[in-house]
Amino acid sequence: MVAVLKNGVTEKQMENLCTWFESQGLTVHICEGKFQTIIGLIGDTSKVDIELLEGLDIVESVKRISDPFKSANRKFHPDDTIVEVGNVKIGGGNFAMIAGPCSIETPDQIMGIAKAVKEAGAVMLRGGAFKPRTSPYDFQGLKGDGIELLEHAKAATGMPIVTEIMNANHLPMFENVDVIQVGARNMQNFELLKELGKIRKPILLKRGLANTLKELLMSAEYIMAGGNENIILCERGIRTFETYTRNTLDLSAVPMLHELTHLPVVVDPSHATGISRLVKPMAMAAAACGADGIMIEVHNNPSQALCDGAQSLTPEQFKDVAENVMKIREVVQ
Amino acid sequence: MVAVLKNGVTEKQMENLCTWFESQGLTVHICEGKFQTIIGLIGDTSKVDIELLEGLDIVESVKRISDPFKSANRKFHPDDTIVEVGNVKIGGGNFAMIAGPCSIETPDQIMGIAKAVKEAGAVMLRGGAFKPRTSPYDFQGLKGDGIELLEHAKAATGMPIVTEIMNANHLPMFENVDVIQVGARNMQNFELLKELGKIRKPILLKRGLANTLKELLMSAEYIMAGGNENIILCERGIRTFETYTRNTLDLSAVPMLHELTHLPVVVDPSHATGISRLVKPMAMAAAACGADGIMIEVHNNPSQALCDGAQSLTPEQFKDVAENVMKIREVVQ
């Protein structure tokens, strides 16, 4: 961490500041220049509140050199984390195709899709029971009933299941859920993250619409600080000025996250683009740049889907995608 | 609502589609062209799921002509809503200066600031008890104890108090709070919004970091759909590529929101800019474009503040801002 001091700092002020830094276990190096004095701080600065420091009268600016995240940081944990979900592994060379409908709608729908996507190459089943919708008048999901239907599909196919949580009070309903998803809109719902830190189930943490990779890692850190280290990160598109696609899929996040953290990274091309025709090329691209898994929306009848039909594939289309993704994986490995 | 059909739609398909629209109480007008067929839908389309429609095989695109929000819409409620908080009114020509520290820290701190900002012209006291921080290692607020200290300051000064909620389970602690704030990160925490729709306390709803005005109004709609119509909207800066300021204060949101909705709109220049030197000019600008109130961070010792010191004013500085804002108000009224 580097602090740049304002002109005209007195020796006394400087001394006080240095003493304060040293009291926090940091080593202080002073570079005095004609126009500026720079203080270098060496040691564990991850717990120094950068805004507090910037607020000091004598400080012009502060720049963090090291990352503010610890548990998620690859520097301190060089080996890939492998998240195990039933008999499925994600990360460290293990790749997973996750598929299913945006919303769970009927017993037949989820059972039919579950069987079809398993047949087509999926190893995990996704399906929304609690749906975060922009409008209070849109379909909000089948809630507890939806989770129950998902459990039936799990029982019938043997695939582990992943579904989204919106409220920590609902946790008892997620007992048989294998992976709990935190959606983009809740990525900084810190109260929810803290509760998920107390359990040991794998968490699939989606990047927020306008959140940086650093913020995504800090949100992972919230969960890990509670003791739950089973985290799968998910890139699902960010908000930009472009309007042809719903969001802009930031695939460079995949290799960048792999450099910054040991946690596995999956990609959701369906939500990112919002257009079913773009799912195949973007899924292949995600695999090509090293994603540890891909999560795709599949519906047996997209034009009748109660939500996000425009971005859903049919089981046949998913099969084609899965096969092509696997061919890309062979090149990457 | 206007739906553009794909080329090659059969008469039968067209008929089915029209029947379906009509079954939803909509009147259908068909404009058949050589290259394109456009369907105009007249009636209450606010509950039509636009994504579902776009997912239909025969539909190329759908454009919503009318707004998807109803209760918050000025078209249906032309008069300004005036939110009453104790003896303070906001909206409909009533203007409120809201001030206080980012975080409640000690009994002396909050009591001292409360008295100072009241003296300087504030009519409502803000102070954070639950603090949403990006890092789990940063100060998270005094929580329940903080609310208690805020209540003492309310008792001593007579000013109504506003503080942020992060978890609906904490609602019992907010019984004596006058205005409950929903922070930017929770603007689309729909579970929280639904719970706040069940109470009748005024809600100060902050715009999310990367949320459109339409989404802000849809979040207000979530609360209003539950029956709570006491909502104050708050512009607090959006995320852009500019890095000199923490966020980009979107002041055109003020007149635009006044056109779209009857709800009052306040501005928070402290969080928007993150720089105390910019608070005065931006507060004056906010008043000049018609804001119904301004919320400013004030700390008796900014350089010692436990959070966001860099953006806090001293009580003396706040007094200067308040006086200038009032002069602007005289021009605007």
Place this chain on the structure above:
Amino acid sequence: MVAVLKNGVTEKQMENLCTWFESQGLTVHICEGKFQTIIGLIGDTSKVDIELLEGLDIVESVKRISDPFKSANRKFHPDDTIVEVGNVKIGGGNFAMIAGPCSIETPDQIMGIAKAVKEAGAVMLRGGAFKPRTSPYDFQGLKGDGIELLEHAKAATGMPIVTEIMNANHLPMFENVDVIQVGARNMQNFELLKELGKIRKPILLKRGLANTLKELLMSAEYIMAGGNENIILCERGIRTFETYTRNTLDLSAVPMLHELTHLPVVVDPSHATGISRLVKPMAMAAAACGADGIMIEVHNNPSQALCDGAQSLTPEQFKDVAENVMKIREVVQ
């Protein structure tokens, strides 16, 4: 095109408006509703000035249904355009690896790199002679001398050359250049585009930092309107809030552009990420989602490069990338 009228339009006004539309060769369809009247316009609306229409007193809003670009539009030119550059083809199934240094620096440098990248699989040589730099104090390129050095490298290797133009007055210097590049900062330098429409050399048009795909296609349209249809589009990253990478590479632009236009699309992962370690995964991802070519910065001594060294690969690294990209191509084709 659809125009929504304001409430209270008189019959006379409506009649005048319709007559005016019809005088422009458009067919008018009127959908009168209780709350809103919508006018559908069928015909060639590409030349209707949408802002003029929105400015009319009686019009509330206008929505364009069809695209404002014609020559670049796949709807009217369903077959892929294949741009031929010497013996190299780009588009329509033809893929090209383009490589070379950010800046041409010395005769040895450009000659050495040219031979190395040809050996490693490149079919076209890039090199900057005119450099657009944010600071007037940074190295601005060797200009005419640089182009001459590039021509020597072309003569020695047989590879066609591509280099950037910043000023139409420099065109005489580009006589032996095979592909003229328009950089991101000049994507909407319409005066330059018009001049490039008058020649017949292939143009590599880079997407601007904050330009939509529609604007990119409108800029291509500027060149094509002049008669030059040899255009290669280039995605090179857009500006977002993320700071780990220099820009955000928008790979979904590749399949989206392929849907919208018949022009070939290449990807520049070097400028997009600004980090040499990310070039390989992003080049592979670009190939996987269907890019028609990839342009990569290669320098024989990146740490001594006069510009953009941080994003340049060594010839050895480029060879590895090229081999992997070719393996991905085999899956894609």
Place this chain on the structure above:
Amino acid sequence: MVAVLKNGVTEKQMENLCTWFESQGLTVHICEGKFQTIIGLIGDTSKVDIELLEGLDIVESVKRISDPFKSANRKFHPDDTIVEVGNVKIGGGNFAMIAGPCSIETPDQIMGIAKAVKEAGAVMLRGGAFKPRTSPYDFQGLKGDGIELLEHAKAATGMPIVTEIMNANHLPMFENVDVIQVGARNMQNFELLKELGKIRKPILLKRGLANTLKELLMSAEYIMAGGNENIILCERGIRTFETYTRNTLDLSAVPMLHELTHLPVVVDPSHATGISRLVKPMAMAAAACGADGIMIEVHNNPSQALCDGAQSLTPEQFKDVAENVMKIREVVQ
């Protein structure tokens, strides 16, 4: 400037690096830590190429502490620059209302508007002769004829005139133009900027759609490096995800630029919002936060304007805005 070195740098490498820095006239301070070594560079680092430094094998990252702009920097030129245009002054407490049509259309139109805006309080006349339009099929301006018409209006009213240049080759036509405008799309057309540095006419430099304040200042630096210090900066809205307004007017840029530079700053609320109804509140807000001038589009018949009618005011509306802005100015001064 601060450079963070990678782990494992040898003493020899360190020594070489320091020698190199010192050869550039910089003083080097080394802070060696257990995990990281930080090098502080004191002196004139404005000409150090930061990308080159980051490209060195042994450097992990580089952070610039001081600003890369010199001539435009308030640190080195503490007094406000006052730009004189005929008898009009801008900056240093001098405020100017600039008004006129988006496009010059006919002799009557520009003459009529010129007289009307002068009457209403404008001191300078704007009007577009060369129009940068996204589509090649939209009206491109009257070009040289337009400038001639503008000169007639100048002769008749005595107001200095400002109009946009798109091509340095057109400079001879601008001989009688008082202020030459560089539009947002050309803010980084460095070839044009360099040519404008060679003349001594005042330049009105508009911020690009997606350009940071630092880049705006670097573009001013391009002109100033040539010797032309008569520059007026203009904030005109930036591109964000919000769609209700055409762009997002970044008013905090006004006080921020005043802190960073001595150059005057004007605001264009017409282009920023694209909506005539928002011009008045945003003009007042611009004045309230300290703008040195405001530039507004006025048309005698907005609904018939050949471009941007939706954002133009009538002369009567402009009169009302000008009066209110002047009242705000009284508070600000």
